Amino acid sequence: MVAPLDQPVMKGFVDAIEHINEVAAGFYLATVRRRSGRGDPRRTTAVVNMSVWESVEALEGYVYRSDHIGVLRRRKEWFLPSEGPSFVLWWVPAGHLPKVAEARERLQQLAHSGPTATAFTFRETFSPPEPA
Structure with missing residues (x-):
């Protein structure tokens, strides 16, 4: 800010x-x-x-x-x-409530590896995982 x-x-x-x-x-x-x-x-x-x-x-x-x-x-x-990504998207299981620490990890993953199925952006999205 x-x-x-x-x-x-x-x-x-x-x-x-x-x-x-x-x-x-x-x-x-x-x-x-x-x-x-x-x-x-x-x-x-x-x-x-x-x-x-x-x-x-x-x-x-x-x-x-x-x-x-x-x-x-x-x-x-x-x-x-920002020096890196300012937002990240990822799929969560129904009922899961992500914590801020989880979001921080996903942002770091996106910054380090680029878009993947576990951390992505609007420009490159991934389908939700198949239910177990």
Whole structure:
């Protein structure tokens, strides 16, 4: 982030969060969100947003064909360029609730190995694994 959440430069981002999360709710059924940055906004310098989606298509629709696109287009106002991937997709078994540490591992895997069936992006997706 370019500044902690309580700084004026971050106001547009902070003001958009609630609405964008409400928009997301219309795109998928069961969702579990994990977010960091809920502590003291004067010390928050990173935001982690995780959610579980029914399909890549549902997530892609939300990201690129909803009000979210307006926030995405403004991301350079609020976020510094990342040194590696800033997001990662992977399939999870029904009922599994990923932890932030798991997401960090998947980001590292994507950065190290590129897209694979266990860590990928919208540009190169993989089918979900066959049920056991």
